[in-house]
Every structure is written in structure tokens, then in C-alpha cells.
Amino acid sequence: MGQGQQEQVATSLAGAVSEEISASLAPVDAELERRYPGDPGTRQPVHTVYVPGDAFAADTIRSWGDRALAALDEHAPDAAASFAAVLGLSDELAEPVYSRVRAKLEREPIEDLRVDFEDGYQGKEEDQDAARAARLIAEAYENGTAAPYMGIRMKCMETAVRDRGIRTLDIFLTGLMEAGGLPEGLVLTLPKVTYAEQVTAMVRLLEEFEKARGLEAGRIGFEIQIETSQSILATDGTATVARMIQAAEGRATGLHYGTFDYSACLGVSAAYQASDHPAADHAKAIMQVAAAGTGVRVSDGSTNVLPVGPTAKVHDAWRLHYGLTRRALSRAYYQGWDMHPGHIPTRYAAVFAFYREGFEQAAARLARYANHTGGDVMDEPATAKALSGYLLRGLDCGALDIAEVARVTGLTRADLEGFAAPRRGDLTISGK
Structure with a gap:
């Protein structure tokens, strides 16, 4: 055999066989590409902070950062007194984590902020609050004070509040358009989704807005908040959440677990409603499998135990929040919800320790x-x-x-x- 020549190997199948198989699987290949495009490759925030629409102000982000820093100054003024002693970090890890947490609170205290017009909203003038939220968010992106991601949580698609939710979303998005356009970091959250048809309705709503404002089709995406048992398992035994992802037609960006609504829906007593309850683990596991490969990300929920009061009580709340966050990270839930400025130090402490340790x-x-x-x-x-x-x-x-x-x-x-x-x-x- 001459130099550079390769030995011929024997085969038994005609080339047409491979061609025929490829042709038969072409629809499957296309379906895989459409349904499972993979992770979008964009930054995923480590948390979502929600602030009631009637309380949101121009200085909310900076205020949360300052309050979080004040909590550290009062209850953990140095690395040894805070993360090493309270959270159980090694001395070697405590100092870099502590210094990075403080720097983060000064530079970027909130990664994702949702102005809330659902459970947390107590305002009486929702039209005005929605318009104000749009104006303030547009100004924040303009002057460089915005969080990387910002948007609203509207009311759900259930009968009693559907029209109100649609109107609030319209006012908010219209306000952003009038202020110069939709920011790249815009995120919308649709809560209490029970049926895939409610997701379809949200898609229709966004399609109509895009047409009305001359936007590119598919420009606006949204998160689906999982807060009911029906959103996990349908009456026929199938995974409803998988249907919801399909119904979103590529617009779903995340699945967010609602700790307390979901627990209550299953009859879990208030004292045991937490993100590490077995019912929560089951729901999130279903969400995770349904979302895998689709480009839709999964977020854990929150804790309602607030780090307030005397130092000993704050430390107890910090240990709980830190432990829950680390537990979520080890289970590949890289995002969660924070309800109070005092949660932010331990959110970042847990996240930074997780990445620095490994x-x-x-x-x-x-x-x-x-x-x-x-x-x-x-x-x-x-x-x-x-x-x-x-x-x-x-x-x-x-x-x-x-x-x-x-x-x-x-x-x-x-x-x-x-x-x-x-x-x-x-x-x-x-x-x-």
C-alpha cells in the first residue's frame, strides 16, 4: 500500500440505507432543534427581589444595598464575626467571601428586581403605579442605576383579576415604549398559572402588543410562576408544566417556584412551608426535568423568615437562608427569590462560597x-x-x-x- 493510502474497510449496508434513515428522522431532527435549543447562554441572575408596586421608588435598589450593608455593620462587622462564626465557613474562605459580599452590595446589590402588582401589592391607584414603574425603570436604564434585569409581576389570568392584570401590563409596556423602548433586561412574571391555556393567552397578549407597537415578533418573553399543584400534575397524570413550556411558543424564559402558594395548595401547615419540604423538592424536580434543554431556566422560591430584631435572631435567620440557598445551588437551582434587604448578604455569601469552594x-x-x-x-x-x-x-x-x-x-x-x-x-x- 502506497504512502498516504488508507486501507479499505468492508461494510455490508448500501449507502442508501443511511440516506433513507436520515430522511425518516428529518422531522425529529427539526423537532429537537425547535423544542430543545439549549441554554440561551445569557447571564442568569442569582436572585429575584420583588418590591410592591406602590412602594417602588427611584432609590429602591440603592436603598436595599444600603440596608443590607447596615445589617452587616450591625450584626457582622468583620469576616470572623460573620461568615466564619455564623455561617460556618473556613477562615480561609470567610475573608474573600466577606469582602466580595460588601463590594457587591456597594456595586450591584440587586441582580433582578420585579415590581410586584400581585400578592405584595396594596396600592389603590394601580394605573398610576404601573405608569410610574415604567418611567422609573426607563430612567434607571438610562442613567445606569438599573439592576441587570427589571420588570413587573402582573396579576394572573384567573377570572377575578384577569382584566386588571392585562391593563397593568399594557400600561407598563406602553410606558416603556413611550420612554424610548423596551430595555434588554426586561423581565415579566405571570403568576399562579394553572392551565397551559393561560400561557397561550399570555402569548396572544404579547403578540398583539408587538403588532400594535411595531416590534419584532417574539421580542417579549415572560416567566411562568409555579404556585399550584395543577401546574405540576394534570388530572390525566401528565406534567402540566411541560405543556406550559410548549404553549409559550419559545417565549418562556423561566419557571419560578412559589414556595408558599404551592405549599398551601397541597395543605402543608404554615410552620412547615419551606423550600426544602419534600413537596417542594418534588415540584422543582418536575420543573427541572420539564425545562432541561429547552432554554427555560428554573428558579427556587424564598424563605419568609426575616433577619430582623436582635443579633442572635438575625444570625439564626441568616443561617437558615444561607443553608437553603446552598442546598438549592447543589441541586442546580441557581436562582431564588429574596424578600428583605437582610436576605441579600447571605444570598451572596452562599453563592460566592459555592463558586469559590469548587x-x-x-x-x-x-x-x-x-x-x-x-x-x-x-x-x-x-x-x-x-x-x-x-x-x-x-x-x-x-x-x-x-x-x-x-x-x-x-x-x-x-x-x-x-x-x-x-x-x-x-x-x-x-x-x-
Whole structure:
């Protein structure tokens, strides 16, 4: 055999067989692309803060940051007295986490803010409050004081409040358009969704608004809040939440678990309504599986135990919130809801500790994979995707710096993004 020539290998099937199979699976290929596009690759906020529509003001974000810093000053004035002692962090980890939390509260105290016109709203002038929310959010994006993500939680699609919710959404979106257009960070939340048809109605509503204002079709997305048992399991035994994602026609951006409404719907006593209750774990597991690969992200709920009062009570609430947040992160729920400024320090403490504790190991594993140098763990493309996604989330929230990630991995952010977002078929190719 001459140099450069390859040995011919024997086969038994005619080439037409492969072509026929590919042709028969073409509709399935298209369906996979449509239904399971993968994660959008955009930043996911670590939390959502909701503020009643009648209480939202121009200084809300800065006020929450200042109140969170004041809570640290009063109840945990240094790393040893706060995270090391109260939250059980090692001395080595406590100082960098503490300093990063303080810097975060000064720089970007809220990552995602929802002006609430549902359960938390007690105002009497909803038209005016919705218009004011639009004006203030538009101004915040204009002057650089906005959170990365901002929007409203409207009333649900149930009969008693449907018209009111539609009107509030119309006023809010119209106000944004009149102020210059919809911001990139706009997020809308549709609560108490029970039937997929309610999601279809929301899609229709947004379609009509886009047509009325000359917007690109599909420009406006929304989150679906899961707060009823019917949104998890339908009467025929199927997963309603999966139908909801399909009914959203690509507009669903997230599934948000509603801790207290969902627990109450199942008859869980008030004292046991928490995000770590078995009923909550079941619901979120169904949400997670239904959303996997669709580009729809899952968010955990909140705790209603507020860190207020004497220091001992605040520390107890901090330990609870920190523990629940760490538990959620380990279960791949990378976002949750915070109800009070005092929750923000422990939200960021838990998030930063989660990424810093595992940083060196994750970065080293990804470096070995990228450089094909092996090691004591044989990683595959799917693991490389998880490792790079972990590092990117750490970078996005401020737990990690790109310089330290590059030092260990030798990779740029673009490299990380490439590993984090392979096409479906690439995940089956070892060493891709």
C-alpha cells in the first residue's frame, strides 16, 4: 500500500440505507432543534427581589444595598464575626467571601428586581403605579442605576383579576415604549398559572402588543410562576408544566417556584412551608426535568423568615437562608427569590462560597480536558460543559475574576463560552 493510502474497510449496508434513515428522522431532527435549543447562554441572575408596586421608588435598589450593608455593620462587622462564626465557613474562605459580599452590595446589590402588582401589592391607584414603574425603570436604564434585569409581576389570568392584570401590563409596556423602548433586561412574571391555556393567552397578549407597537415578533418573553399543584400534575397524570413550556411558543424564559402558594395548595401547615419540604423538592424536580434543554431556566422560591430584631435572631435567620440557598445551588437551582434587604448578604455569601469552594478543582479539571492531559478523572464533553458553565456563573455574579480563572485554566471567557454551549451532537463526540 502506497504512502498516504488508507486501507479499505468492508461494510455490508448500501449507502442508501443511511440516506433513507436520515430522511425518516428529518422531522425529529427539526423537532429537537425547535423544542430543545439549549441554554440561551445569557447571564442568569442569582436572585429575584420583588418590591410592591406602590412602594417602588427611584432609590429602591440603592436603598436595599444600603440596608443590607447596615445589617452587616450591625450584626457582622468583620469576616470572623460573620461568615466564619455564623455561617460556618473556613477562615480561609470567610475573608474573600466577606469582602466580595460588601463590594457587591456597594456595586450591584440587586441582580433582578420585579415590581410586584400581585400578592405584595396594596396600592389603590394601580394605573398610576404601573405608569410610574415604567418611567422609573426607563430612567434607571438610562442613567445606569438599573439592576441587570427589571420588570413587573402582573396579576394572573384567573377570572377575578384577569382584566386588571392585562391593563397593568399594557400600561407598563406602553410606558416603556413611550420612554424610548423596551430595555434588554426586561423581565415579566405571570403568576399562579394553572392551565397551559393561560400561557397561550399570555402569548396572544404579547403578540398583539408587538403588532400594535411595531416590534419584532417574539421580542417579549415572560416567566411562568409555579404556585399550584395543577401546574405540576394534570388530572390525566401528565406534567402540566411541560405543556406550559410548549404553549409559550419559545417565549418562556423561566419557571419560578412559589414556595408558599404551592405549599398551601397541597395543605402543608404554615410552620412547615419551606423550600426544602419534600413537596417542594418534588415540584422543582418536575420543573427541572420539564425545562432541561429547552432554554427555560428554573428558579427556587424564598424563605419568609426575616433577619430582623436582635443579633442572635438575625444570625439564626441568616443561617437558615444561607443553608437553603446552598442546598438549592447543589441541586442546580441557581436562582431564588429574596424578600428583605437582610436576605441579600447571605444570598451572596452562599453563592460566592459555592463558586469559590469548587473553583480550583473545576478550573483544573477543565484545563486538563481542554489540553488533553488526562488526570484521575476521565471527563467527557458533557462534563466540560458543566465545568465551564459553573465557572461562567461564578464570573457573572462576581464570585470569581476572569484573571484567576485564566490563570488556572489558560482559557479566555470566549473559550469558556465555547465549552459551555456545544450543539447537541457535539456532546457525544469525546474530546470535542
